[in-house]
Amino acid sequence: MDDNKGLKIVLIVLIVLTIIVFAAITYLYVFDDKDNSSKSNYSKKAQEVMKEYNIYNTINDKEYSKTLEAILEEDLYNNAYLNEYYNIDYSSIPDFPNIITNLLNKEYNSNEINYIIKNYSKDLNILLDMEHIDILQFKDITNFDINKLERYLQYQDNNTDYTLEQLVTYVNIGLDLKGYSKYVEYTSEEAKDYSILVNKYHKLPDDYEPDDLVSLSYNSTYKLRKEAAQAFEKLTAAAVLENVYFYPFSPYRSYETQKVLYNRYVARDGTEKADTYSARPGFSEHQLGLAVDVRSSTLTDNLTPEHYEWMLNNSYKYGFIVRYPKGKQYITQFMEEPWHIRYLGVDLATKVHNSGLTYDEYYDLYLETR
Numbered sequence: 323m324d325d326n327k328g329l330k331i332v333l334i335v336l337i338v339l340t341i342i343v344f345a346a347i348t349y350l351y352v353f354d355d356k357d358n359s360s361k362s363n364y365s366k367k368a369q370e371v372m373k374e375y376n377i378y379n380t381i382n383d384k385e386y387s388k389t390l391e392a393i394l395e396e397d398l399y400n401n402a403y404l405n406e407y408y409n410i411d412y413s414s415i416p417d418f419p420n421i422i423t424n425l426l427n428k429e430y431n432s433n434e435i436n437y438i439i440k441n442y443s444k445d446l447n448i449l450l451d452m453e454h455i456d457i458l459q460f461k462d463i464t465n466f467d468i469n470k471l472e473r474y475l476q477y478q479d480n481n482t483d484y485t486l487e488q489l490v491t492y493v494n495i496g497l498d499l500k501g502y503s504k505y506v507e508y509t510s511e512e513a514k515d516y517s518i519l520v521n522k523y524h525k526l527p528d529d530y531e532p533d534d535l536v537s538l539s540y541n542s543t544y545k546l547r548k549e550a551a552q553a554f555e556k557l558t559a560a561a562v563l564e565n566v567y568f569y570p571f572s573p574y575r576s577y578e579t580q581k582v583l584y585n586r587y588v589a590r591d592g593t594e595k596a597d598t599y600s601a602r603p604g605f606s607e608h609q610l611g612l613a614v615d616v617r618s619s620t621l622t623d624n625l626t627p628e629h630y631e632w633m634l635n636n637s638y639k640y641g642f643i644v645r646y647p648k649g650k651q652y653i654t655q656f657m658e659e660p661w662h663i664r665y666l667g668v669d670l671a672t673k674v675h676n677s678g679l680t681y682d683e684y685y686d687l688y689l690e691t692r
């Protein structure tokens with residue numbers, strides 16, 4: 323009996339001790355919690371959610387994060403992203419907590435998210451509608467246009483040998499689409515600009531005709547816009563001084579003239595072939611009154627290699643560029659045309675010449691307004 327009684331006493335003492343210790347711990351915990359509550363920088367709502375997730379102390383021991391607070395307030399907290407929350411800069415854009423949650427779920431890291439929110443807050447849907455992509459690879463590409471992102475990625479898949487710079491520029495030009503399938507149509511007012519880009523993706527109005535066409539001294543029926551005509555006379559005179567003789571043979575052409583020409587070529591060679599050397603009506607630089615074809619002799623519609631070389635190296639000084647140079651057919655969408663020169667004005671022609679780029683590329687990189 324005595325042994326049993328002793329055992330009971332020991333048991334009771336143990337139970338009482340356990341209760342005391344447990345009560346003390348609970349008391350300390352609650353007390354501690356209250357103490358922290360009063361010191362927390364977070365909103366009441368955020369604090370409640372922290373307690374639900376048992377992260378109250380963990381979070382309040384660290385520096386305050388407005389991003390984390392926003393996430394908690396929306397009840398979007400995910401323990402796996404705790405460190406990322408701290409590294410994501412808070413933004414006041416609408417729906418911020420949901421947006422960053424979406425991006426985190428797509429495996430974007432805080433670095434990428436900060437970049438995206440800072441640069442593309444107005445185009446977030448584009449990124450939210452697709453799988454994770456390496457967005458930072460486009461960081462230093464000045465002509466990157468997020469609205470063309472899917473086209474870049476698709477073009478990249480089909481052209482793995484291009485640099486990122488090339489593929490962005492080429493897609494911006496439109497090279498991922500078939501020429502003439504999608505184009506910008508200018509107004510007559512826009513068409514007057516000396517820097518205007520005309521190619522298979524940029525069309526002139528059918529009725530556009532420059533109002534300042536003047537005759538060339540070589541032949542009074544050959545016309546260019548006044549400024550281009552004067553520059554052409556200077557170019558010709560400068561060439562003669564270096565014993566380079568060339569003659570214009572196709573200057574300004576109206577929409578109607580271009581139509582007749584193009585249709586004749588199509589009848590002769592078929593559309594596909596004709597499209598490699600003749601522009602469709604409305605898509606020809608000749609309609610601008612700023613382009614002229616030149617030849618070394620009346621026996622051929624071409625320049626000799628020597629004259630072509632001279633033209634490449636000197637025409638910019640008088641405001642002209644060789645518009646369809648050798649080896650650039652995949653960009654200009656026209657076969658090499660040594661004879662076709664385009665007036666841009668001395669400043670711009672010099673810049674294009676120095677860049678070593680085709681005008682299509684130059685225009686996209688430096689003149690296109692996005």
Ligand SMILES: [Zn+2]
Pocket residue numbers: 572608613614615661662663
């Ligand atoms: Zn031409």
